Amino acid sequence: xxxxxxxxxxxxxxxxxxxxxxxxxxxxxxxxxxxxxxxxxxxxxxxxxxxxxxxxxxxxxxxxxxxxxxxxxxxxxxxxxxxxxxxxxxxxxxxxxxxxxxxxxxxxxxxxxxxxxxxxxxxxxxxxxxxxxxxxxxxxxxxxxxxxxxxxxxxxxxxxxxxxxxxxxxxxxxxxxxxxxxxxxxxxxxxxxxxxxxxxxxxxxxxxxxxxxx
Numbered sequence: 365x366x367x368x369x370x371x372x373x374x375x376x377x378x379x380x381x382x383x384x385x386x387x388x389x390x391x392x393x394x395x396x397x398x399x400x401x402x403x404x405x406x407x408x409x410x411x412x413x414x415x416x417x418x419x420x421x422x423x424x425x426x427x428x429x430x431x432x433x434x435x436x437x438x439x440x441x442x443x444x445x446x447x448x449x450x451x452x453x454x455x456x457x458x459x460x461x462x463x464x465x466x467x468x469x470x471x472x473x474x475x476x477x478x479x480x481x482x483x484x485x486x487x488x489x490x491x492x493x494x495x496x497x498x499x500x501x502x503x504x505x506x507x508x509x510x511x512x513x514x515x516x517x518x519x520x521x522x523x524x525x526x527x528x529x530x531x532x533x534x535x536x537x538x539x540x541x542x543x544x545x546x547x548x549x550x551x552x553x554x555x556x557x558x559x560x561x562x563x564x565x566x567x568x569x570x571x572x573x574x575x576x577x578x
Contacts, residue, residue: 402477402498405484408491410436419498424470440466440474464501476502520548 393416396403402419406412412431423430423438443465462480469475481496524544531537542554 399497401500403496404498405493405495407493413493422467422469438468440468442466467498475500476505520544 393414396414396416397418399416400418402422403414403416404412404419405414411433412435415427415430415435420427420430423435425434428434446463446465461482462478464476464478466474467477478499478501479496480499481494483491484493484495486492524541527540527544528537531540545554546552
């Protein structure tokens with residue numbers, strides 16, 4: 365009777381633990397699906413074990429096609445180097461807290477994403493994977509890049525204006541413009557001509573190619 369009682373208690377405890385685990389997993393999925401950004405869990409070998417609804421909506425593919433290594437096919441080839449800490453199962457201290465990669469959205473557009481990850485450890489502090497959150501920062505990056513381009517244009521025009529201030533000869537002015545443009549663009553030849561605003565074209569008859577001193 366003692367053995368039967370012990371076995372029965374053990375079985376009851378195991379079933380209770382399994383039920384608690386199912387409830388916990390359901391609660392986690394409900395919580396994760398309420399987050400508007402992609403939430404994911406990966407194993408130490410980069411196998412995707414969980415993706416919330418926002419992540420599935422990003423890829424617009426069935427969950428079975430995203431899990432496992434399916435998500436890697438939508439990682440930009442140039443950004444694959446960011447993954448070795450995950451793929452190689454390095455210790456948590458070697459893994460970046462956050463990094464930026466490009467992921468291909470369901471419409472084919474490459475989106476810049478910040479992946480913020482934390483190590484998952486077992487009861488003996490061994491690395492078993494990562495849990496992470498992804499943020500789409502494409503619009504922010506494009507805005508910053510546009511601002512940087514505008515600042516570079518303004519700096520170039522201000523510097524060019526200073527260099528042209530004391531020049532009065534037309535040929536000297538064009539030579540300086542050509543030299544400055546060649547330096548800015550890193551090219552050896554600069555073309556220019558007269559733009560016909562009504563036709564919206566450059567008059568080929570007035571087009572010239574000047575050798576840059578670069």
